[in-house]
Amino acid sequence: MRTIDIMGKNAKQASRQLAVAGEKKNEALRAIAEALIKNTELIMQANSVDLENGEKNGLSASLIDRLRLDEKRIKGIADGVLEVAALPDPIGTVISGSTRPNGLEITKVRVPIGVIGMIFESRPNVTVDAAVLCLKSGNAVILRGGKEAISSNKCLASIMQDALEKAGLDRNSIQLIEDTSRQSSIELMELTEYLDVLIPRGGKGLIRAVVENAKVPVIETGAGNCHVYVDDSADINMAADIIYNAKTSRPSVCNAIETILVHEAVAEKALPVIKARLDEKNVELHGCEKTAAILGSSVIPADESDWETEYLDYKLAVRVVSSLDEAIAHITKYSTGHSECIVTGSYKNAKIFTSSIDSAAVYVNASTRFTDGGMFGLGAEIGISTQKLHARGPMGLNELTSMKFIIEGDGQIR
Amino acid sequence: MRTIDIMGKNAKQASRQLAVAGEKKNEALRAIAEALIKNTELIMQANSVDLENGEKNGLSASLIDRLRLDEKRIKGIADGVLEVAALPDPIGTVISGSTRPNGLEITKVRVPIGVIGMIFESRPNVTVDAAVLCLKSGNAVILRGGKEAISSNKCLASIMQDALEKAGLDRNSIQLIEDTSRQSSIELMELTEYLDVLIPRGGKGLIRAVVENAKVPVIETGAGNCHVYVDDSADINMAADIIYNAKTSRPSVCNAIETILVHEAVAEKALPVIKARLDEKNVELHGCEKTAAILGSSVIPADESDWETEYLDYKLAVRVVSSLDEAIAHITKYSTGHSECIVTGSYKNAKIFTSSIDSAAVYVNASTRFTDGGMFGLGAEIGISTQKLHARGPMGLNELTSMKFIIEGDGQIR
Numbered sequence: 001m002r003t004i005d006i007m008g009k010n011a012k013q014a015s016r017q018l019a020v021a022g023e024k025k026n027e028a029l030r031a032i033a034e035a036l037i038k039n040t041e042l043i044m045q046a047n048s049v050d051l052e053n054g055e056k057n058g059l060s061a062s063l064i065d066r067l068r069l070d071e072k073r074i075k076g077i078a079d080g081v082l083e084v085a086a087l088p089d090p091i092g093t094v095i096s097g098s099t100r101p102n103g104l105e106i107t108k109v110r111v112p113i114g115v116i117g118m119i120f121e122s123r124p125n126v127t128v129d130a131a132v133l134c135l136k137s138g139n140a141v142i143l144r145g146g147k148e149a150i151s152s153n154k155c156l157a158s159i160m161q162d163a164l165e166k167a168g169l170d171r172n173s174i175q176l177i178e179d180t181s182r183q184s185s186i187e188l189m190e191l192t193e194y195l196d197v198l199i200p201r202g203g204k205g206l207i208r209a210v211v212e213n214a215k216v217p218v219i220e221t222g223a224g225n226c227h228v229y230v231d232d233s234a235d236i237n238m239a240a241d242i243i244y245n246a247k248t249s250r251p252s253v254c255n256a257i258e259t260i261l262v263h264e265a266v267a268e269k270a271l272p273v274i275k276a277r278l279d280e281k282n283v284e285l286h287g288c289e290k291t292a293a294i295l296g297s298s299v300i301p302a303d304e305s306d307w308e309t310e311y312l313d314y315k316l317a318v319r320v321v322s323s324l325d326e327a328i329a330h331i332t333k334y335s336t337g338h339s340e341c342i343v344t345g346s347y348k349n350a351k352i353f354t355s356s357i358d359s360a361a362v363y364v365n366a367s368t369r370f371t372d373g374g375m376f377g378l379g380a381e382i383g384i385s386t387q388k389l390h391a392r393g394p395m396g397l398n399e400l401t402s403m404k405f406i407i408e409g410d411g412q413i414r
Numbered sequence: 415m416r417t418i419d420i421m422g423k424n425a426k427q428a429s430r431q432l433a434v435a436g437e438k439k440n441e442a443l444r445a446i447a448e449a450l451i452k453n454t455e456l457i458m459q460a461n462s463v464d465l466e467n468g469e470k471n472g473l474s475a476s477l478i479d480r481l482r483l484d485e486k487r488i489k490g491i492a493d494g495v496l497e498v499a500a501l502p503d504p505i506g507t508v509i510s511g512s513t514r515p516n517g518l519e520i521t522k523v524r525v526p527i528g529v530i531g532m533i534f535e536s537r538p539n540v541t542v543d544a545a546v547l548c549l550k551s552g553n554a555v556i557l558r559g560g561k562e563a564i565s566s567n568k569c570l571a572s573i574m575q576d577a578l579e580k581a582g583l584d585r586n587s588i589q590l591i592e593d594t595s596r597q598s599s600i601e602l603m604e605l606t607e608y609l610d611v612l613i614p615r616g617g618k619g620l621i622r623a624v625v626e627n628a629k630v631p632v633i634e635t636g637a638g639n640c641h642v643y644v645d646d647s648a649d650i651n652m653a654a655d656i657i658y659n660a661k662t663s664r665p666s667v668c669n670a671i672e673t674i675l676v677h678e679a680v681a682e683k684a685l686p687v688i689k690a691r692l693d694e695k696n697v698e699l700h701g702c703e704k705t706a707a708i709l710g711s712s713v714i715p716a717d718e719s720d721w722e723t724e725y726l727d728y729k730l731a732v733r734v735v736s737s738l739d740e741a742i743a744h745i746t747k748y749s750t751g752h753s754e755c756i757v758t759g760s761y762k763n764a765k766i767f768t769s770s771i772d773s774a775a776v777y778v779n780a781s782t783r784f785t786d787g788g789m790f791g792l793g794a795e796i797g798i799s800t801q802k803l804h805a806r807g808p809m810g811l812n813e814l815t816s817m818k819f820i821i822e823g824d825g826q827i828r
């Protein structure tokens with residue numbers, strides 16, 4: 001039997017206990033938070049191995065920074081675990097119910113999904129964040145992190161497993177694949193016998209590889225080619241504020257914008273105001289011909305690839321459009337279905353935009369940066385789904401659950 | 415461009431109109447019902463071609479019967495369409511909403527999935543049933559029916575398309591793949607660019623082929639290795655009634671039972687009563703050694719394959735178990751996660767069973783034959799999902815939808 005099959009089997013078994021574990025899950029979460037703090041030194045030691053290897057292998061400074069765990073960050077991770085412990089338990093929630101004319105009482109209740117696989121990249125905090133959300137929602141999890149963080153991940157996983165045991169739960173509720181070869185990742189994607197769903201979390205390349213190769217069901221997350229459309233009735237200063245915030249407050253995240261569309265009737269007035277704000281952060285503009293005609297030679301000529309690109313950087317594509325319809329058509333063609341915004345003073349145009357745009361989050365007069373489980377009031381999130389089945393947008397605890405029907409009778413037959 | 419790509423593109427375009435079509439969808443449904451009645455003769459002519467071919471190709475009498483469309487059945491199909499028209503429109507339903515501390519108003523609303531693919535086998539009524547549920551829920555559909563019914567299906571699809579046009583909707587909202595080769599089916603399973611989900615409806619072979627080959631997301635339906643467990647505290651006559659009903663009222667459907675588990679403390683008393691009922695329909699019993707010891711030589715010795723088999727016939731596997739736990743372990747090992755029942759007088763055992771059994775529908779003291787959208791009060795169903803993501807159990811209109819977040823602000827930034 002392959003290691004992955006043993007892990008799958010053990011996860012399935014642990015998931016049965018977890019499904020009915022109730023308050024024990026919170027005890028385990030609190031034990032995990034405590035153990036993380038208590039083992040801060042140990043974690044930092046394990047992390048230093050990853051940092052050394054990272055420097056040896058020439059990782060960029062920003063990647064090294066994402067990899068780093070210090071006392072403050074470990075405290076932050078532990079606090080996050082306590083926040084999850086404090087959230088209401090989704091399992092057992094009655095979603096709906098009815099008594100049928102024949103007297104059958106039908107109740108639809110929330111249950112765990114079962115066994116969740118997570119594939120992610122370098123940040124070791126994801127190991128804990130993902131594991132505790134799965135635990136809280138009653139699911140066993142098999143984690144497959146990136147090789148850059150393997151020493152930290154092994155340490156974190158082992159601390160969590162000990163804490164699970166301390167709380168009387170199966171330590172196989174949280175398992176880490178220690179082999180970081182490509183093969184181990186493929187094996188997880190094909191583990192149809194044991195895995196109920198696989199959630200990739202990371203860059204476009206990782207997500208594409210998972211979607212293309214997985215034989216288990218996948219929830220696609222993260223790709224965000226997001227847009228702001230500035231309507232002819234827009235408050236131009238509001239538009240500039242929103243664009244500045246959505247582009248520059250954190251360019252590397254999926255809810256940052258990549259293209260703005262500006263109605264031609266306001267382009268001459270709005271574009272210089274917008275550019276002035278973006279210049280504060282030296283944002284590079286890739287514009288259409290009309291944009292260049294208004295803003296001058298600093299604009300890099302945009303082509304098809306600019307409309308398609310998720311820059312994740314201080315770069316922004318700009319296109320002047322002749323109508324709301326043209327803006328909607330552009331977004332429909334190029335969006336990844338994550339978050340889009342209209343800045344408008346027109347009630348009618350706001351309604352047309354929100355009903356026509358087919359994305360997880362559609363904004364009127366607010367920054368796309370709000371697409372986030374915490375900001376939406378859903379609690380911690382495990383990712384942002386850009387697909388339409390099962391979950392769309394920020395995925396909180398409810399999105400890590402399934403449901404079942406319980407039907408109670410006194411001998412009814414059909 | 416391949417035919418399937420053109421169909422996909424046209425479906426995607428039609429889906430945008432459908433997403434905001436509102437009451438026009440009901441006008442189209444009523445036009446479809448009317449056209450089906452008006453064209454009864456035409457449909458029966460087209461159907462007679464399939465029937466002749468079926469006889470020529472030696473289809474069994476029961477398959478021929480499933481294929482047949484007569485005046486009464488066509489009326490039945492049309493009535494079904496009118497019932498769907500009368501259901502509330504799921505699209506635009508506000509699922510939840512809140513105003514955040516920063517004043518952002520967040521609303522989660524139901525939207526269509528987009529483009530749905532359906533692969534199904536011989537019964538031509540599925541062509542209409544599936545198409546109208548997709549239409550009502552605002553989705554474009556691409557249908558791929560079996561070759562046995564292709565003449566009927568072409569006629570029905572063309573009648574529906576004309577009715578769509580009459581109601582002012584895009585005729586590509588409902589499309590039928592006329593090529594019934596294996597290749598066309600594979601092409602549909604790989605149509606990732608246009609298809610949002612694929613729902614196979616049919617026998618085990620079809621569903622397995624789709625799950626294994628599809629690159630688009632799939633909702634698995636139908637496989638039902640269902641169980642009744644007779645607890646030591648069961649009312650034995652109730653158990654016999656439920657088993658008789660769940661096995662014999664329609665053995666060919668997925669919510670019929672295939673195995674019963676009987677607690678050893680009541681086996682000697684219960685098994686003869688159960689057998690007497692089943693003998694009325696000559697149900698063949700495949701039993702464990704203890705069953706044979708009680709019921710005698712008419713019992714065919716059961717082996718592993720009997721616990722795994724979905725007979726879909728007048729056959730039933732019987733196993734005597736020593737405890738509730740053993741029954742739960744058996745079901746956990748062999749069930750396809752469709753429907754299971756406990757017959758019990760014990761409150762505690764009922765609770766243990768409903769919380770431990772991980773199936774879409776878990777019954778106490780009622781026949782598994784109730785697992786059905788209509789019986790559950792969900793309206794018409796497109797199938798019964800046996801997977802845990804997106805939809806589980808009978809899939810009605812809501813299960814054919816997705817959702818999006820609409821976020822309204824007055825300039826909020828993060």
